[in-house]
Amino acid sequence: MVRVRFAPSPTGPLHIGGVRTALYNYFFARKNKGKFILRIEDTDQSRYVSGAEEYILESLAWCGIQFDEGINIGGEYGPYRQSDRTGIYREYINILIQKGAAYYAFETPDELNQIRKEYESRGETFQYGINNRMNLKNSLSLPASEVKKLLDTSHPHVIRFKVPEAKEVTVNDLIRDEIKVNSIIIDDKVLFKSDGMPTYHLANIVDDHLMKISHVIRGEEWLPSLPLHVLIYQAFDWEVPEFAHLPLILRPDGKGKLSKRDGDRLGFSVYPISWQDPKTKEIYRGFREDGYYSEAFVNMLALLGWNPGDDREIMSMEEMIEAFDLKDVHKSGARFDPIKARWFNHVYLQKRDIKLVAQEFKDELSKVNINVTLEEAVFVAELMRERVDFVKDLVTEAIFFFKTPETLDPKAIKKWGTDNSAQWLKDILLIINDIEPFDSEKIDEALNNYLKEKNVKAGNFFNTLRICIVGTSKGPHLSTIMQFIGKQETINRIERGISYFE
Numbered sequence: 001m002v003r004v005r006f007a008p009s010p011t012g013p014l015h016i017g018g019v020r021t022a023l024y025n026y027f028f029a030r031k032n033k034g035k036f037i038l039r040i041e042d043t044d045q046s047r048y049v050s051g052a053e054e055y056i057l058e059s060l061a062w063c064g065i066q067f068d069e070g071i072n073i074g075g076e077y078g079p080y081r082q083s084d085r086t087g088i089y090r091e092y093i094n095i096l097i098q099k100g101a102a103y104y105a106f107e108t109p110d111e112l113n114q115i116r117k118e119y120e121s122r123g124e125t126f127q128y129g130i131n132n133r134m135n136l137k138n139s140l141s142l143p144a145s146e147v148k149k150l151l152d153t154s155h156p157h158v159i160r161f162k163v164p165e166a167k168e169v170t171v172n173d174l175i176r177d178e179i180k181v182n183s184i185i186i187d188d189k190v191l192f193k194s195d196g197m198p199t200y201h202l203a204n205i206v207d208d209h210l211m212k213i214s215h216v217i218r219g220e221e222w223l224p225s226l227p228l229h230v231l232i233y234q235a236f237d238w239e240v241p242e243f244a245h246l247p248l249i250l251r252p253d254g255k256g257k258l259s260k261r262d263g264d265r266l267g268f269s270v271y272p273i274s275w276q277d278p279k280t281k282e283i284y285r286g287f288r289e290d291g292y293y294s295e296a297f298v299n300m301l302a303l304l305g306w307n308p309g310d311d312r313e314i315m316s317m318e319e320m321i322e323a324f325d326l327k328d329v330h331k332s333g334a335r336f337d338p339i340k341a342r343w344f345n346h347v348y349l350q351k352r353d354i355k356l357v358a359q360e361f362k363d364e365l366s367k368v369n370i371n372v373t374l375e376e377a378v379f380v381a382e383l384m385r386e387r388v389d390f391v392k393d394l395v396t397e398a399i400f401f402f403k404t405p406e407t408l409d410p411k412a413i414k415k416w417g418t419d420n421s422a423q424w425l426k427d428i429l430l431i432i433n434d435i436e437p438f439d440s441e442k443i444d445e446a447l448n449n450y451l452k453e454k455n456v457k458a459g460n461f462f463n464t465l466r467i468c469i470v471g472t473s474k475g476p477h478l479s480t481i482m483q484f485i486g487k488q489e490t491i492n493r494i495e496r497g498i499s500y501f502e
């Protein structure tokens with residue numbers, strides 16, 4: 001039975017790298033008809049950030065990532081929030097102590113700092129472990145009576161893992177293949193802190209075991225911890241799950257990991273939805289608020305570090321689930337490409353049901369106090385969506401359908417205006433009066449007749465007229481716009497334009 005989990009720590013907003021980890025776990029669970037579990041790893045009280053858990057839930061829900069068990073859902077293996085499981089960790093740390101695989105260490109943080117400094121002054125790095133544990137203050141080096149006294153008097157202490165004597169540890173990663181390290185380089189990590197809480201390493205392993213996790217799929221930053229984790233599994237005599245460490249998401253220039261600062265600096269989001277830091281009140285932008293459809297965001301994100309084995313790019317959640325295979329996840333980091341990200345949204349915008357796009361467009365317009373009917377929004381959205389990547393950009397791009405342009409673009413006037421432009425406009429005003437019905441076909445016919453009769457240059461003529469109607473020399477078919485705004489508004493805009501060209 002495939003059982004995978006996403007195990008975020010509520011230490012802040014979920015970076016897109018974290019969302020991608022959740023997504024690949026989700027694909028893997030669904031593809032293999034397994035279960036997907038959401039566990040909150042909140043044992044590090046000092047890093048807890050209020051609102052982060054809600055943010056994580058909201059982000060994953062926005063992406064359409066669904067869980068089978070977890071906080072807020074429940075399940076056979078709960079509770080799913082680590083701070084509700086502290087009794088369990090105490091039980092399991094005692095097992096390790098009894099087995100001789102963990103020990104009490106009595107140095108205070110200050111004492112450790114002092115020792116670290118002494119090592120540094122000799123040009124060495126301090127590591128609590130195989131080579132020096134017998135010279136330090138712990139239950140391995142001190143006489144049993146003294147250890148008992150310290151424990152009985154509740155002397156502050158931590159519990160460390162006792163890395164087994166120097167041996168080669170071989171670990172297997174489904175993406176990285178086999179990795180070998182000598183246990184001598186692994187330090188005796190703290191498993192239980194003096195505040196009575198387990199560390200990530202203990203809680204994570206105990207939970208993965210008790211929750212029957214078959215595959216641990218997580219970010220590459222955890223790869224260095226893998227040998228330690230395997231040793232802890234072995235110390236418990238537990239079966240080791242399969243591991244897959246996912247490559248980093250890199251900055252667009254490929255130089256380093258995409259960080260939260262890069263987004264603001266380079267003008268794109270690195271978070272799925274926006275986040276306000278509860279302390280600094282600083283607001284970080286999100287893909288959702290930038291106008292991305294969640295389907296486009298998810299599709300884009302899934303292809304950062306994975307491909308379906310062929311050249312398909314636009315894929316629905318179902319198609320990606322169907323195609324997903326861990327062996328197609330790349331070993332090297334994936335560059336985030338903000339232009340490509342926009343392209344994904346562009347494609348989804350073109351594919352989307354026009355009624356939905358129109359409703360979204362209508363809502364955007366009402367934010368700037370322009371109220372239109374759904375039919376009008378459908379008409380304009382259909383004409384204009386191919387020119388934009390986001391619905392909200394339709395407002396700026398298509399504003400001339402609903403509002404008289406505030407000014408006429410001087411550059412366009414300079415480029416297209418001629419000595420005759422004002423006269424053309426005056427002639428057209430007279431012609432327009434007689435066009436009945438005032439529809440695109442009849443307008444085209446009348447304008448083309450005028451063009452032939454006067455033998456004027458089409459480019460200059462149509463752009464002169466277009467600048468009056470649109471405000472500049474761009475936009476869809478002119479007579480379509482004129483029909484939409486109606487005869488009276490067309491006349492008003494041309495009348496106003498005359499003075500510009502004069």
Ligand code: GLU
Nearest residue numbers: 007008009041204218222
């Ligand atoms: N709580 C860890 C994190 O947020 C989970 C790592 C893991 O999946 O093992 O990165």
